[in-house]
Amino acid sequence: MKKIFLAIVLSISLLKASADEGMWLPMLLGEQVYNDMVKRGLKLTKEQLYSINKSSLKDAIIIFGGGCTGEIVSSEGLIFTNHHCGYGAIAGASSVEHNYLRDGFYALNKEQEIKSSLSVQFLDKIVDVTKDVEDAVKGLSWDERVKKLPEVLKAITDKVADKENGLEGRVYSMFKGNQYIMYVYKRYRDIRLVGAPPESVGKFGGDTDNWEWPRHTGDFSVFRVYASKEGKPADYSNDNVPLKPKHFLPVSIKGFKDGDYAMIYGYPGGTNRYETSYGIKLKNEIENPSLVNLRDMRLKYMYEQMIKDPAVKLKLANSYAGIANYWKFFDGETKQLIKFKTQQQKEEYEAKFTAWAKGKPEYANIFSDYAKNYATWTPYSKQRQYLNEGIVGSPLAAFAASFIALEDKLLKPSTPSAEIKKAIEAATANRKAFIEGEDLPSDEKILAAVAMMFYNDVDKNQHPVGLYETMKSNYGSLKEEATFKNWAKDVFAKTMLLDDTKWAAFTNEPTAASLQADPAFAFASAFVKNYNSKYASIYTAFVNKNNELGKAYMKGIMEMNPAAVKKMYPDANFSMRVSYGNVKSYAPRDAVKYDYVCTAKGILEKYVAGDYEFDLPTKQVELLKKRDFGQYIDKAKNDLVVTFITTNDITGGNSGSPVIDANGNLLGLAFDGNYEALSHKIAFDKDLNRTICVDVRYVLWCIDKLGGASNIIKELKLVK
Numbered sequence: 001m002k003k004i005f006l007a008i009v010l011s012i013s014l015l016k017a018s019a020d021e022g023m024w025l026p027m028l029l030g031e032q033v034y035n036d037m038v039k040r041g042l043k044l045t046k047e048q049l050y051s052i053n054k055s056s057l058k059d060a061i062i063i064f065g066g067g068c069t070g071e072i073v074s075s076e077g078l079i080f081t082n083h084h085c086g087y088g089a090i091a092g093a094s095s096v097e098h099n100y101l102r103d104g105f106y107a108l109n110k111e112q113e114i115k116s117s118l119s120v121q122f123l124d125k126i127v128d129v130t131k132d133v134e135d136a137v138k139g140l141s142w143d144e145r146v147k148k149l150p151e152v153l154k155a156i157t158d159k160v161a162d163k164e165n166g167l168e169g170r171v172y173s174m175f176k177g178n179q180y181i182m183y184v185y186k187r188y189r190d191i192r193l194v195g196a197p198p199e200s201v202g203k204f205g206g207d208t209d210n211w212e213w214p215r216h217t218g219d220f221s222v223f224r225v226y227a228s229k230e231g232k233p234a235d236y237s238n239d240n241v242p243l244k245p246k247h248f249l250p251v252s253i254k255g256f257k258d259g260d261y262a263m264i265y266g267y268p269g270g271t272n273r274y275e276t277s278y279g280i281k282l283k284n285e286i287e288n289p290s291l292v293n294l295r296d297m298r299l300k301y302m303y304e305q306m307i308k309d310p311a312v313k314l315k316l317a318n319s320y321a322g323i324a325n326y327w328k329f330f331d332g333e334t335k336q337l338i339k340f341k342t343q344q345q346k347e348e349y350e351a352k353f354t355a356w357a358k359g360k361p362e363y364a365n366i367f368s369d370y371a372k373n374y375a376t377w378t379p380y381s382k383q384r385q386y387l388n389e390g391i392v393g394s395p396l397a398a399f400a401a402s403f404i405a406l407e408d409k410l411l412k413p414s415t416p417s418a419e420i421k422k423a424i425e426a427a428t429a430n431r432k433a434f435i436e437g438e439d440l441p442s443d444e445k446i447l448a449a450v451a452m453m454f455y456n457d458v459d460k461n462q463h464p465v466g467l468y469e470t471m472k473s474n475y476g477s478l479k480e481e482a483t484f485k486n487w488a489k490d491v492f493a494k495t496m497l498l499d500d501t502k503w504a505a506f507t508n509e510p511t512a513a514s515l516q517a518d519p520a521f522a523f524a525s526a527f528v529k530n531y532n533s534k535y536a537s538i539y540t541a542f543v544n545k546n547n548e549l550g551k552a553y554m555k556g557i558m559e560m561n562p563a564a565v566k567k568m569y570p571d572a573n574f575s576m577r578v579s580y581g582n583v584k585s586y587a588p589r590d591a592v593k594y595d596y597v598c599t600a601k602g603i604l605e606k607y608v609a610g611d612y613e614f615d616l617p618t619k620q621v622e623l624l625k626k627r628d629f630g631q632y633i634d635k636a637k638n639d640l641v642v643t644f645i646t647t648n649d650i651t652g653g654n655s656g657s658p659v660i661d662a663n664g665n666l667l668g669l670a671f672d673g674n675y676e677a678l679s680h681k682i683a684f685d686k687d688l689n690r691t692i693c694v695d696v697r698y699v700l701w702c703i704d705k706l707g708g709a710s711n712i713i714k715e716l717k718l719v720k
Contacts, residue, residue, distance in 0.1 A: 020581035020647040021684040022569045023268050025181075026050040026058050027126050029578060032567050037580050041261030043662045049578070052125065057664060058576065059246035061265045062225075063121040063185070064656055065089075067574070069266035070120060070223070071658040073251060073666060074715045077243035078194065079120070079223040080699065081656035082671045083202030084325075086221030088318045089116040090196045096311050104198035104617075106222075106709035113192035113224060115236050120225055121168075121185040122246075123576055129156050129171060133180045142548045153180075160184050166233030174570035176274060176550035183575055188225045188243065190236045195222035195709055197702045198617050199317075205606070206613030207299075207324050211332060211675045213594055215643050215692050216603045219671040220699045222712065249658055250717040252665035253697050255634050255641070256583055258596045261662040262646040263580040264670055264691065268572035269653025271681045274554060276367075277346035278374040279546075280337060280682060282381060288334040290385035294453065295327035298393050301445040307612060312439055319395075319437075332678035342683050353553075356560050363556040366549055373549070377542035380535050383462045390450040391527045395443050397450070399434045400497060400524035403427065403515060407525070410512040424507050431497060440492060448488035451523070452481065462535070464526035495520035574653050581647035586690060588676045597695070599639035600624045620706050630705060631720070632697040642698045644668060645690040651681055659693045665719045668693040 024033055030046035050058050064070035068085035072078065083090075087101075093114045094100045107113040136152040137145045157169035166187045171180050196202060201218040209215055226240040227233060234240055256262075272279070302320050306313040337343065350367055357363035392398040406423050409415045455468055455478055468478060475490075476483045496502035496518050506514055515521055569577070585596040604624055608614040624640070634641040646659060650670055657670040672692040677685045704713050 020579070020689070021649050021686060022567075023271070023572050023577035023579055023649055023651075024569050025126075026265070026576055026578050027052075033580070037263070040580060040582065041662045042263070042580070044664050048664060055246040057247065057249075057265060057660065058123055060249050061123070061576065061658065063267055063574075064223075065118050065120075067269060067653055068655045069653065069657040071265075071656075071666065071669075072225075072245045072248040074248055074717070075244065076715060077225040077227075077245055078248075078712070078715055079191075079225060080658070080666075080669060080696075081221055081223065082219045082669060082694075083196060083199075083221045084219060084321060084671070085656045086193070086196060086223065087202075087321060089118055089191075089193055089223075090221065091314060091318050092116070093193055094314060096314070099310070099314065100193075100196065101199050101314060101317060102310070104196055104201070104707060105193065106195040106703065106707040106712070107193075108709060108711055110224075110242070113194050116191050116193055116223070118191040118223070119187050119189045120191055121187045124167065124184040124186050127182045127184070128179070129182045130180045132156055133171070142544065146544050146547075156182060164232070170575075172573050172575045174573070175568075176554040177547060178551060178554055179570070181575070186233065188227060188233045190226035190234060190240050192224050192226060193221075194224050195703060195707065195712060196220075197707065200615050200617060201620065201702060201706070203321075204603070204614065204616070207328065208613050210325065210328050211672060211678060213645060213674045213690060213692055214598045214602060215672065216598050216606060217643065217671070217694065218698060218702050219694050220669055220702070222703070248717070249660065249664070249666040250719050251696055251700070252661055252667055252719040253632060253700065254665075254719060255636065255697070256644070256661065256667060257636065258583060258585055260583045261580070262583050262648060262667065263578060263660050264646075264648045264650055264654065264657045265576065265578050265660065266650065266654040266657030266670070267574050268577050268651045269574050271572040271651050273571060273682060273684070274550065275346070275682050276370055276553075277343045277350055278370050280343040280346060282374060282378060283682075284334050284337055284343065286378070286381045287385055288330045290382055290457075291389050292327060292331045292334075294386065294389040294393060294450070295323050297449050297453070298446050299324055299327060301442040301449070302439070304445075305439055305442045315437060316439055316442070329678055332675050333681065336677065336679035336685075337682060340679060340683065340685070342679060353556065353560060357556060360556075363552065363559075366553050366556065369545070370549055373542055373545045377538060379459070380462065380538060383458050383535065384531065384539060386450075386454050386458050387527055387531050390454055391524065394447040394450055395434070395438055396447060396492070396495070396497065396520055397524040397527075399430075400495070400518070400520040401528050402430070403521055404525055404528060406510075407512055407515050407521075410510060410515065420510065424510055428503075428507060431503065435498070438498075440498070444488050444492050445485075447491060447523075448481075448484040451488065452478075452484040454527075462530075464530040467523070467526045491519045491523065494518075497521075572651050572653065579649040581649070583644055584647050584690070586645070586688060588674075588688060594645070597634070597637065597641045597644045599634070599637055599641055600627075600629070601639055603642060617706070623705055628705060629701065632701040632704075634697070640698060640701060641695045644693050644695055645674070646693060647689065648691040649680075649684055649689065650691050654691075659691075663719075666696050668695045669699070 027050055029049050034046050048056055050056050060072045062070045064081045064085055068081055070079045070081035073080050091101050133152055137148055153171045156171055160167055160169040169182050169184045171182045174181055197218050204217045225243045227243040229241055302316050306316055354367050392401055409420055409423055471487055472478050475487045496506050497520050583596050585594055587593040606614050607616050629640040654670050658666050659668045659670055661667050670691050670693045674690040677689040680689055703709050
């Protein structure tokens with residue numbers, strides 16, 4: 001393997017990684033941090049951590065679905081991941097009559113396992129392709145490079161693509177485009193639901209406890225990967241068999257103590273620890289507050305309907321969970337960035353860089369160029385957030401906006417009738433799916449609210465021309481909330497997207513004029529077209545310039561601090577990473593110290609019968625009160641440990657990641673971070689950062705004692 005490009009780690013000091021900070025590339029563990037891992041307690045060899053030719057820990061780690069991590073825990077392809085990662089599949093398998101989301105589900109044999117639309121990916125190999133990329137774009141301007149890069153990357157990944165064997169490549173940009181690494185994956189397409197706890201267990205604590213410690217959430221679900229009889233990836237078939245993996249994780253029920261070694265393998269989705277002060281200022285002042293306010297409104301109206309009707313709750317559950325998760329995250333992120341004065345610390349370092357860069361043409365103007373770039377884009381930033389999180393935050397508006405492509409076809413006389421017919425058929429199928437998932441009462445309120453919020457909060461000069469003027473003429477003063485409510489009521493009553501008769505008339509004789517006359521389409525398309533025609537190019541230019549400056553800045557930092565270029569980790573980008581640290585308690589503020597575990601005692605303390613967030617199955621309450629913990633009891637605590645915390649460095653995408661002990665055994669599943677360190681995408685806090693994990697002993701207790709699925713327990717290799 002070619003030597004991997006090195007760069008420094010930009011922590012708050014921008015000079016070196018703090019203790020436990022780092023999302024390390026797996027193939028470089030032996031070269032970079034292995035000795036430190038051993039000092040912290042690791043008992044495995046370098047080859048057991050990562051090997052090209054032999055099975056190793058990396059072979060038990062998978063990309064689960066589209067944005068989570070999972071791990072193989074048996075010789076028959078059994079998968080553990082988070083409940084919220086399997087949430088969509090569990091909800092999809094559920095109905096009002098068989099509500100697996102509410103009641104839980106466990107297959108007592110393989111015949112009972114439920115088909116899903118999920119896929120998983122195993123890492124096959126890693127290849128540095130930096131030279132291939134740079135040779136292909138050599139001599140091009142930045143704009144030319146940006147245009148050609150997708151073609152270059154596709155040519156590289158096409159060379160390894162092998163559909164029959166499920167192989168596909170993905171090239172990741174590392175260090176702001178200074179390095180390119182291709183990960184080659186093997187994708188398996190037959191994934192079946194094996195088990196999940198009741199939602200009251202898997203989401204215990206709901207939004208109240210989200211991103212908080214102490215935590216008592218049983219955030220796990222169980223799946224299985226199937227393959228053809230030859231062991232190859234295959235579409236779902238009754239002839240398929242459980243996959244025989246290269247490696248699976250033994251499951252430890254021995255327990256652990258404060259200070260014990262812990263490492264996490266997984267696919268962290270995204271960090272930006274090389275962010276500039278300008279980016280943090282924009283995030284703190286415009287982007288995050290806008291997102292939080294808009295999501296807060298959407299969640300309120302969805303929640304009002306969900307608590308009234310179990311069927312509505314089931315329908316909206318997956319969407320609500322996704323919106324809520326990062327509503328709280330971005331609210332906390334801004335508070336922590338301000339609290340720790342991250343912007344000011346970045347400014348101090350940037351001043352030192354600028355002083356060093358004087359007389360060096362390649363770097364001298366980087367920050368004056370950053371200032372100009374942000375000054376150009378910032379006036380339009382709020383409008384973009386209000387479009388993405390507000391206007392198309394309404395499911396009806398988002399669906400209506402999807403018809404812009406159909407409108408374009410209808411406007412062109414040259415469009416073949418067969419192509420229009422095909423587009424109409426696809427639209428009809430999409431409409432059916434939309435209506436099945438649509439909750440009219442909540443969406444009508446959302447539509448009224450987003451229209452009003454955009455009007456009040458976004459620069460009037462950036463509004464779609466004529467839209468609000470027409471609304472005022474037809475419905476009254478735009479200062480009145482009732483105006484927007486009455487308008488939204490009419491949109492829902494009159495749109496053909498919700499009326500079968502009107503839809504049939506349109507599809508029988510589709511014209512651009514009839515589509516444009518539809519009130520839902522007219523509203524949504526006005527905002528999208530307004531943005532696309534006037535502001536999208538400004539945003540693209542802003543992003544491209546930022547990327548160009550970021551690449552140069554990164555290179556300059558390395559030249560400025562050559563002695564610090566000894567260890568590195570690139571920003572998270574959903575490529576496999578490894579972090580290591582310890583199980584560890586912490587003290588977030590004066591007179592407060594948090595223990596390293598939460599126990600069943602705490603579950604009963606939080607339990608409120610019938611509560612939306614803190615209810616529990618009757619059977620679980622009875623078992624916990626009886627202290628029927630079986631072999632899963634923690635002898636030191638004399639209780640059932642539910643969750644624990646570690647100092648590991650993770651972020652979104654690590655959901656479901658295995659927490660592994662010094663000997664390579666599974667201790668639990670990572671599922672969250674703590675509120676005091678929600679600035680972790682930008683800056684890692686060595687004192688307060690904690691990863692919240694569900695203890696695997698609680699997982700097994702839920703499966704065995706609560707779920708009665710001892711067949712799953714028997715399949716595991718337990719370490720006692």
